Amino acid sequence: MGSREHWVSVADRLLDAVVPYATPGFAQYRLPGRASASGPDSDGLEGFARTFLLAAFRAAGDPGAAPGGLLERYAEGLTHGTDPGHEHAWQPIADGHQTIVEAASIALALHETRELLFDRLDPAVRERVVAWLGGIVGKRAWPCNWVLFKVIVEQFLANVGGPHDPAEIERHLADVEGWYVGDGWYTDGAGQNYDYYCGWAMHLYTLWWTRMSGADPGVYRERLRAFLESYRHLFAPDGAPMHQGRSLTYRMAAVAPLWLGAIFDATPLSPGATRLLAGRTLTHFERHGVPDADGLLSLGWHRPFLPVTQAYSGPASPYWAAKGFIGLLLGPGHPVWTEPADSADDSGDREDLTVAMPAPGWLLHRSGGVVRLLNHGSDGNDRDSSGDDPHYVKLAYSTHTAPETGPEGRAAGLDNSLTVIRPDGSTTRRRRIDRLMVVDRLAASRYFDGEVVVETASVVDGPWEVRVHRVAAPEGSHVRDGGHALAGDEPCGTRLDGLESRVSSGALVSSITGLHGWYGARVEARTGENAFGEHSATPYLVGEHPGGRALFASAVLLGWVEPATPPPAVEPVGDGFTWKDADGGRIEVRLGRTPGYVREHPSGERVTWTG
Known part of the structure; x- marks a missing residue:
């Protein structure tokens, strides 16, 4: 399940399906659907940036097998999107604006395809691309995963001799450090914001910064490994991912941390288990009509459904699903594609x-x-x-x-x-x-x-x-x-x-x-x-x-x-209850001023906790 050929075929279908919605010159992809709060020009840029990310993963992992004309379309889009005189030129990057988000996808895609695309651009176009991305320096990002968009863009600019501020990179990485809470988990900004952004943003961009900068990934690698110890269990045996948190319309992006673990040697999973878990999720969405009959990703989950989205979600927002295809960067000969999934991989997650x-x-x-x-x-x-x-x-x-x-x-x-x-x-x-x-x-x-x-x-x-x-x-x-x-x-x-x-x-x-x-x-x-x-x-x-x-x-x-057992019969005890559990042991739960918990197993095992 989840062969590389399968992932490639779905990626190609997604990329082919958006072509009719490209503006002349391919600078924007104006997909059908409800506009975001940022407006149609921003939504069109989002369509370019997020599908470009998918195209980059598709091409960089196996350049010789990339569809003809794929990167050329995005090269043309870069040419016209950064030309202020073009009808569909991109908006300048501004404080707290969606352009900051999309600039990061463009920068990451350019980094992964540098020799295939960026280095082959006309020098004047390269200068315009660098100048547009350079507009991010000094701009205000929202105090959450957004700060990492600046880190990625400015690191790319540093690599190509563009404008950047090393102090900003350092400061924003320090912001993220302050949101780390242990066991591989980050909160997305201050507060208790735990959701998929921990994996498809906090882990992804910190590790990708090390890939781009040459920094030691050690601490980020160990955090991802710890994260995956529990995160891998958020998927059902049939591949359905947990339905919790915001931006759920990104769908397959939920498997990005699984691939990330294989890319950075930061996973407790075997190569076969990684492929199996990710492939099940891709198949799960396909069984439920994703992408749709026209090969497009809608604003929704299994079906178009706007209440699962946010005000920032536009018609192209679902294409951050591209992150779920990051495994394509691992070439056809990588063990994640070639090693078999053993019986434990296939059955252990059903218990x-x-x-x-x-x-x-x-x-x-x-x-x-x-x-x-x-x-x-x-x-x-x-x-x-x-x-x-x-x-x-x-x-x-x-x-x-x-x-x-x-x-x-x-x-x-x-x-x-x-x-x-x-x-x-x-x-x-x-x-x-x-x-x-x-x-x-x-x-x-x-x-x-x-x-x-x-x-x-x-x-x-x-x-x-x-x-x-x-x-x-x-x-x-x-x-x-x-x-x-x-x-x-x-x-x-x-x-x-x-x-x-x-x-x-x-x-x-x-x-x-x-x-x-x-x-x-x-x-x-x-x-x-x-x-x-x-x-x-x-x-x-x-x-x-x-x-x-x-x-x-x-x-x-x-x-x-x-269920094989009926619900338990509970008895009130003070500020809580006690009951005989399904194992034949005893559980006691106490709330109030001094909460407590006791679980006694018939074998004599005893777990206690007192607040």
């Missing part, structure tokens, strides 16, 4: 697995053919903001579901949320996550919304996620706990049975069962609200809050396989 990830505040759970991310650390907010983006603040995400992000679903906030409905009808929102612990099979956090305090612990118990909630709220409030929203092309199946709410889409099942504190189970069905399909449904529980502090417990399930 049940729990991985504690303290750095981003996550607990990863693979069971029933699905990977779930239990989120107690990433809220997508920096120090000066307090949003409630459903791609960040939910209690859980998965490889086979998406949060409800249409206007109605986003406002309701049912799925994977513990919500308090106050007596006046207003609802709480989980905005800022205050971490409590990530250890063994448990992750816990709390959030505040006015006088309401919600503490939640998520515990992996066999196929179940057991949620323990300690909620402080006014008398007369009600409490809601939602499971995963399912979606598909047809309306979901639903079933209510006592305190169990269950929805199904095809063979995939999502359920939530009340274990303590609830009086009813409900289902909410919607249309047009979910990235995975037109029809969606969310199972959830409802309970009455007596005022003061109260305990609630629920069991959440998501998978293609029916």
Whole structure:
């Protein structure tokens, strides 16, 4: 699966499909779709820069096999895009502008194809390209992964004798250093911003800077290796990547860190496993119609779906998927393409697995053919903001579901949320996550919304996620706990049975069962609200809050396989619960002033944690 020939054929299809949308002279590619907040000229430059990145990977990895005329088109685009007198000339690079982002893709592509393209340009054109890129020096970049765009561009300029500021490069690398939190993880700027940008931006550009500058990649290499130890598990056995964070429309770019590990000898994976994991993800998207019938990448996930995008997303934004093709830089004879995947590579990721990830505040759970991310650390907010983006603040995400992000679903906030409905009808929102612990099979956090305090612990118990909630709220409030929203092309199946709410889409099942504190189970069905399909449904529980502090417990399930064990029977103990787990041992979870956790296995193994 995922042979080099397969990747090449998909890359060629993508590159061929955009040609009809090129402006005269190939300086811009104006693809169909909703314009970004930056406008059509910026979107057209984005179309050039991001497809140029893909073309560079395609050509540089095996120059003799590159399609005729491919790099020539981009050479022509460079000629006209940097000509101020041309009708479709590129906008000058400006403070905080999208041109900074696209300049980095152009610089990286030029570096990788320097002998094939840049060095062969007419000297006057080379000077114009250097002058346009040089406009980035001294410009303000947003304090996040954007600072690395400046690092890449200015390093390329340094290599070709262009204007650059070594102090800026050093300062921006220091910015990134301040965002490193351990275990290979960076937050994307200040705050708790953990998502795919850690891999396809922070790791990619720091390591690529060493490739361009000749600096020792040692520390960045070791960080990537540590990152991949856990990151490799964010993909389901069928190749579906985790659906969490922003810019999800970049899709296949999620596998960029896997290839990066092979390129920089910074991976715990064998060459065959790298190819297998990346290839599964490419095939996953192809099975779901990506690219589309015209060979284009739409703004969406499996289908066009604008709520999965951001205001900066334009018609060509999805072509940062090019980063997922970075493995093409490894030529046909590289072991990543030639070594077989052994049986462990092919079957090891199908077994049940729990991985504690303290750095981003996550607990990863693979069971029933699905990977779930239990989120107690990433809220997508920096120090000066307090949003409630459903791609960040939910209690859980998965490889086979998406949060409800249409206007109605986003406002309701049912799925994977513990919500308090106050007596006046207003609802709480989980905005800022205050971490409590990530250890063994448990992750816990709390959030505040006015006088309401919600503490939640998520515990992996066999196929179940057991949620323990300690909620402080006014008398007369009600409490809601939602499971995963399912979606598909047809309306979901639903079933209510006592305190169990269950929805199904095809063979995939999502359920939530009340274990303590609830009086009813409900289902909410919607249309047009979910990235995975037109029809969606969310199972959830409802309970009455007596005022003061109260305990609630629920069991959440998501998978293609029916569970072999029923949800546990919990017993309240002080500020938490204890129960017999699926292994026949005992689990105790305590929240409140001194949170704690105990897991006792029948073998005598004992894991304890006290806050």
